[in-house]
Amino acid sequence: MCLQVHKAVDACKNVLRGLHSNRIVPRELDRARRTLLMRHEAEIKSNAYWLGLLSHLQAPSVPRKDISCIKDLTLLYETATIEDAYVAYEQLKIDENSLYSCIGVAGAQAGEDVSASLEVEEIDEGLQGVVPMGRGSSTVTRPTT
Structure with missing residues (x-):
């Protein structure tokens, strides 16, 4: 998945x-x-x-x-x-240096197994020390200026 x-x-x-x-x-x-x-x-x-x-x-x-x-x-x-x-x-700002993506995990399958696999992926992508927290959901956008 x-x-x-x-x-x-x-x-x-x-x-x-x-x-x-x-x-x-x-x-x-x-x-x-x-x-x-x-x-x-x-x-x-x-x-x-x-x-x-x-x-x-x-x-x-x-x-x-x-x-x-x-x-x-x-x-x-x-x-x-x-x-x-x-x-x-x-x-x-959609060039390689400006565009970021964030993948949130929610629902019944947001257990330790998913968190562990996300931590491994983030380390592989050079994001050491970043631990996924929360549900990763927001309904309010914020200005980026």
């Missing part, structure tokens, strides 16, 4: 790095737009969702410190273009 996880992580990295060679098409943008709008509509009543949206207002890089940017979120999703996606893409 561990090999499958690493293959999935590698596939995700390849998709991120391949956006210039495999350009976004209007159909993909429309599908992403519908998905984001449906998720926003479904979760707008959730306190956790609001906290996740509001958490970025504290960042120094956010010029307006009010909820107007959240209020405009639906309009932003509806009017986003493929060019906008590429402008955002250019802000990502």
Whole structure:
């Protein structure tokens, strides 16, 4: 199972790095737009969702410190273009020196056997002294500026 996880992580990295060679098409943008709008509509009543949206207002890089940017979120999703996606893409740090991945283990099989195999993998990858802790799950993103 561990090999499958690493293959999935590698596939995700390849998709991120391949956006210039495999350009976004209007159909993909429309599908992403519908998905984001449906998720926003479904979760707008959730306190956790609001906290996740509001958490970025504290960042120094956010010029307006009010909820107007959240209020405009639906309009932003509806009017986003493929060019906008590429402008955002250019802000990502996805080169070999900047991109990191973190694999969390959760559930009934998150026992000592899995932790031991993860520690061995991390030592093999040059991450000596790093011990996996917790469930590795977070629903709130944090700004990286």
